[in-house]
Amino acid sequence: MTQYLLRRLIQAVIVVLGVTALAFGVLFLTGDPVYLLVDPRGATQEQIQQLRVRFGFDQPVPVQYVRYIGNALRGDFGLSLHHGVPNWDLIVQRLPATLELAFAGFVIALAVAIPAGIVAATRRNTWADYASMNAALLGQSMPVFWLGILLILVFSVSLGWLPVSGRGGIEHLILPAITVGAFTAARTARMVRSTLLEVLGQDYVRTARAKGAGERRVVLRHGLRNALIPVVTLLGIDFGYLLGGAVITETIFAWPGAGRLAVQAITNKDIPLVQSIVILMALLFVVINLLVDVLYTLLDPRVRLA
Amino acid sequence: MSAVAAVASTAPPTSAGRTALRRIARSPRALVGLGVLTVVLVMAVFAPWLAPHDPRNGDLLVTRKPPAWSAGGVATYPLGTDSLGRDILSRIIYGARVSIVVGVVAVLIAGAVGVTLGLLSGYFGGIVDDVIMRIAEIQMAFPFILLALLIMAVLGQGLFNLILVLGVSGWVPYGRVVRGQVMQLREKEFVEAARAIGSSTGRILWRHVLPNTLAPIIVIATFMVAGTIVSEAALTYLGLGVEASTPTWGTMLAEGREYVQVAWWLAMFPGLAIMLTVLGVNIVGDWLRDVFDPRLRV
Numbered sequence: 001m002t003q004y005l006l007r008r009l010i011q012a013v014i015v016v017l018g019v020t021a022l023a024f025g026v027l028f029l030t031g032d033p034v035y036l037l038v039d040p041r042g043a044t045q046e047q048i049q050q051l052r053v054r055f056g057f058d059q060p061v062p063v064q065y066v067r068y069i070g071n072a073l074r075g076d077f078g079l080s081l082h083h084g085v086p087n088w089d090l091i092v093q094r095l096p097a098t099l100e101l102a103f104a105g106f107v108i109a110l111a112v113a114i115p116a117g118i119v120a121a122t123r124r125n126t127w128a129d130y131a132s133m134n135a136a137l138l139g140q141s142m143p144v145f146w147l148g149i150l151l152i153l154v155f156s157v158s159l160g161w162l163p164v165s166g167r168g169g170i171e172h173l174i175l176p177a178i179t180v181g182a183f184t185a186a187r188t189a190r191m192v193r194s195t196l197l198e199v200l201g202q203d204y205v206r207t208a209r210a211k212g213a214g215e216r217r218v219v220l221r222h223g224l225r226n227a228l229i230p231v232v233t234l235l236g237i238d239f240g241y242l243l244g245g246a247v248i249t250e251t252i253f254a255w256p257g258a259g260r261l262a263v264q265a266i267t268n269k270d271i272p273l274v275q276s277i278v279i280l281m282a283l284l285f286v287v288i289n290l291l292v293d294v295l296y297t298l299l300d301p302r303v304r305l306a
Numbered sequence: 307m308s309a310v311a312a313v314a315s316t317a318p319p320t321s322a323g324r325t326a327l328r329r330i331a332r333s334p335r336a337l338v339g340l341g342v343l344t345v346v347l348v349m350a351v352f353a354p355w356l357a358p359h360d361p362r363n364g365d366l367l368v369t370r371k372p373p374a375w376s377a378g379g380v381a382t383y384p385l386g387t388d389s390l391g392r393d394i395l396s397r398i399i400y401g402a403r404v405s406i407v408v409g410v411v412a413v414l415i416a417g418a419v420g421v422t423l424g425l426l427s428g429y430f431g432g433i434v435d436d437v438i439m440r441i442a443e444i445q446m447a448f449p450f451i452l453l454a455l456l457i458m459a460v461l462g463q464g465l466f467n468l469i470l471v472l473g474v475s476g477w478v479p480y481g482r483v484v485r486g487q488v489m490q491l492r493e494k495e496f497v498e499a500a501r502a503i504g505s506s507t508g509r510i511l512w513r514h515v516l517p518n519t520l521a522p523i524i525v526i527a528t529f530m531v532a533g534t535i536v537s538e539a540a541l542t543y544l545g546l547g548v549e550a551s552t553p554t555w556g557t558m559l560a561e562g563r564e565y566v567q568v569a570w571w572l573a574m575f576p577g578l579a580i581m582l583t584v585l586g587v588n589i590v591g592d593w594l595r596d597v598f599d600p601r602l603r604v
Contacts, residue, residue: 011443014440014444015443015444018440018441018444019444022444022453023456026456026457026460027460029457029460029461030460030461036460137585137588137589137592138581138585140588141532141581141584141585141588142581142584143536143539143540143577143580143581143584144540145539145540145543145559145563145577146559146573146577146580146581149559149562149563149566149573149577150573150574150577152566153566153570153573153574156567157566157567157570164566164567237446240449241449243449244449244450244451244452245451247451247452247455247544248451248540248543248544251543251544252563262452262455263455263544263545265459266455266458266459266544266545266546267545269459271459271460274455274456274459275456277452278452278453278455278456281449281452282449282452285449
């Protein structure tokens with residue numbers, strides 16, 4: 001198991017290096033990255049050259065990359081062009097709001113998806129199955145941004161129950177969390193249904209039934225536990241989508257998180273800040289998936305022993 | 307990604323075309339999906355003839371009129387007007403063009419890149435396979451929208467850049483599935499026979515291997531069209547997609563969000579258009595998967 005986790009850790013490091021290389025390399029898509037930082041019309045050649053030296057763009061690209069990684073490892077992600085303070089500070093300040101939103105969305109998604117998936121699988125081809133699976137299909141086809149606006153229309157504008165935007169108490173969290181979790185809920189429900197159906201057809205489930213185990217025990221102990229294994233893998237990936245979806249949701253609900261910061265940074269042409277957010281979010285994503293893998297080994301002894 | 311998992315083991319088509327036609331008549335669900343898609347396609351192709359008003363220039367005397375059936379609505383603007391007096395219906399009809407063009411072209415690019423890399427990866431194996439699959443892993447380990455945000459921020463907004471970003475970043479599902487299929491196929495007798503009579507590698511891949519991987523490719527492509535349409539709208543909503551002057555469902559939604567408290571119809575109808583289109587594509591995708599792989603049918 002140690003060996004397996006070690007292998008995954010090395011893979012994760014490679015992925016992070018790849019992501020930073022991508023995020024770093026993007027700067028050079030336009031040729032000279034200095035022009036992403038300064039408007040050539042408003043600066044003299046000397047000023048541009050000074051900037052080039054200050055940001056290290058006069059060095060060979062591999063040298064720049066190694067330096068960038070070195071600084072990043074020390075938590076130095078450079079200064080924001082727009083705010084004039086370290087990017088790291090800006091992001092760390094906003095990250096709790098994003099994590100709060102993503103986590104709340106995740107909890108809502110699971111609370112809806114797992115029961116819905118179980119009901120659909122155990123009452124296959126009944127109205128309960130059709131209703132939950134059609135709702136799931138609808139949820140998967142519903143764009144995040146539209147769902148958010150619809151929720152605002154219904155619960156804030158028409159009914160006046162919940163606030164339109166901002167962060168504060170639990171009442172501020174409800175609509176954005178539903179918005180961000182809906183897709184995951186829909187997809188997980190479909191996944192739970194299909195894997196549970198598959199598992200319930202296995203020999204060991206028949207054995208459990210033959211031994212006289214109650215239906216509840218068969219479904220939950222023998223069925224669900226095994227059906228959740230592939231679901232857990234996808235959940236790690238889904239958490240990443242929640243972080244990504246948070247970018248849009250935060251914009252809709254004016255939620256002061258890292259995603260909204262990224263969108264604002266793009267509007268301000270603050271490329272170094274965008275770059276830092278992307279790298280830190282990717283890092284977070286990789287770490288979460290690593291944790292999911294650990295969880296996976298706990299759930300499935302076959303992985304542990306392999 | 308769920309499409310990938312679901313079709314990963316799809317068998318090669320036998321008489322898929324005929325089976326598909328026969329089955330479509332029997333599946334009301336698929337008919338609904340295809341019906342929705344046909345409407346969207348017709349809107350996109352015949353927009354200038356179908357749209358009752360100019361989608362770009364509004365009439366400032368009729369700003370933010372509600373839909374015709376509600377109080378204060380105007381009969382000539384069935385779905386109402388926006389804050390510049392532009393007809394919502396006409397803008398939705400024209401918006402279908404961007405969604406369809408971006409959806410289809412980006413998916414074709416992604417398919418071409420993914421299928422090529424998948425064929426190479428699966429057929430040659432070894433170091434080629436290792437490198438391609440590591441790149442795929444890196445790309446998968448990354449919420450796509452972040453990458454798209456960064457690239458669009460650097461390149462600047464515009465239809466061309468948007469299609470490029472969505473196209474290049476979408477190759478992974480094709481690559482992985484094609485690779486898996488090719489690894490099985492390359493050991494088959496007919497491939498060996500082709501090699502024995504001296505066919506070139508290119509010919510073997512193109513004539514013998516590729517046609518046998520088409521079924522899953524078509525299924526993935528369908529689901530990807532849905533995903534791409536949503537991504538396009540999302541990026542445009544964030545102000546990073548198509549230029550704001552072009553009527554698109556994403557820009558309409560962004561404007562609708564601003565006026566959500568006073569004019570619900572601004573966001574309602576473009577959102578409905580996106581959702582119905584995506585739903586239509588997803589239904590057709592589900593159905594195609596069932597047709598191509600009866601084992602997955604539940």
